[in-house]
Amino acid sequence: MADAEWSPMRTPGHYISRIARAFARIGDMRLRELGFATAQLPVLTALKDGARLSQTELARWAKVEQPSMAQLLARMERDGIIRREPDPRDRRSSLIALTDDARAKLPAGRAILEAGNREAMHGLSDEEVATLISLLQRVLANAEEMERRAAP
Amino acid sequence: MADAEWSPMRTPGHYISRIARAFARIGDMRLRELGFATAQLPVLTALKDGARLSQTELARWAKVEQPSMAQLLARMERDGIIRREPDPRDRRSSLIALTDDARAKLPAGRAILEAGNREAMHGLSDEEVATLISLLQRVLANAEEMERRAAP
DNA sequence: TTATATTATATAGGCCCCTATGTAATCGGA
DNA sequence: TCCGATTACATAGGGGCCTATATAATATAA
Numbered sequence: 001m002a003d004a005e006w007s008p009m010r011t012p013g014h015y016i017s018r019i020a021r022a023f024a025r026i027g028d029m030r031l032r033e034l035g036f037a038t039a040q041l042p043v044l045t046a047l048k049d050g051a052r053l054s055q056t057e058l059a060r061w062a063k064v065e066q067p068s069m070a071q072l073l074a075r076m077e078r079d080g081i082i083r084r085e086p087d088p089r090d091r092r093s094s095l096i097a098l099t100d101d102a103r104a105k106l107p108a109g110r111a112i113l114e115a116g117n118r119e120a121m122h123g124l125s126d127e128e129v130a131t132l133i134s135l136l137q138r139v140l141a142n143a144e145e146m147e148r149r150a151a152p
Numbered sequence: 153m154a155d156a157e158w159s160p161m162r163t164p165g166h167y168i169s170r171i172a173r174a175f176a177r178i179g180d181m182r183l184r185e186l187g188f189a190t191a192q193l194p195v196l197t198a199l200k201d202g203a204r205l206s207q208t209e210l211a212r213w214a215k216v217e218q219p220s221m222a223q224l225l226a227r228m229e230r231d232g233i234i235r236r237e238p239d240p241r242d243r244r245s246s247l248i249a250l251t252d253d254a255r256a257k258l259p260a261g262r263a264i265l266e267a268g269n270r271e272a273m274h275g276l277s278d279e280e281v282a283t284l285i286s287l288l289q290r291v292l293a294n295a296e297e298m299e300r301r302a303a304p
Numbered sequence: 305t306t307a308t309a310t311t312a313t314a315t316a317g318g319c320c321c322c323t324a325t326g327t328a329a330t331c332g333g334a
Numbered sequence: 335t336c337c338g339a340t341t342a343c344a345t346a347g348g349g350g351c352c353t354a355t356a357t358a359a360t361a362t363a364a
Contacts, residue, residue: 006262008193075320
């Protein structure tokens, strides 16, 4: 940061950040015709078989904070992707389910995403993809450990 | 997306997205004491030796769109990190430079980030880190190629 | 030299994520 | 049973990224 030799632009973190943004742009562009977005994927997969989950359960599943999920669900409800039903067991909570309309589009969405993933891994052997996933899992575990130590 | 077998949560893209968010949270938390943020790193490194660059040059260097850089620079100017001077050669443009105050904090910021990078790569051999970087570079190249083909 | 690109910023509008905090309902133990 | 702790959700405020579009200044070509 004060030395010409050190380059934070060639660090794994910076590559990861650029790839994350690029994947989001590409996925969102391709899913737009179906009315989906990449941020919705965890919700769509959690609810795909007709399951009904609470907002908190969805937030935990998607690994985002509760207010992030609240906003995402608000947009998805506005766009007709999900529907809320009161939870008979807990008056604080609602159960969230996919609309039939959204459910009907899931197979097309899945096809788009699988094709995108294949393109993104183009030129990498199966073994290299497995290596990449394994290294990413280890780095993610390190990051989570760093956060755990900072805020127990 | 409609099949119990397929899990978009175990895809390289999703791991990458989670790592990117975790790194940003950790880096921002640690840099806060200096008044810096991870999004500012490309700007800080580009200007560290007293260089003066335009907004467009900084956006290209940081690999973000021009309005993103405009907003980032507005926050950095508000926070006393950068200063704008009119460009004598082009009245549309300003030249952006670090304040002395920000420059004085760069070595501390660099130390924080280098320590964070080491922790994030904990348990990975030098060779594994090199492999990870190489795989990420190839995936990033694929992603950029996908965007180039979609919008030439 | 004048009309036409092209370029540098600015601005508007939106998505997605975060922290901090408030409110209401539920749970658990004295 | 009743009260304090926990839990579910809502809301406020902000960072950071994006696309689309407007405006002004510069560059280029007929």
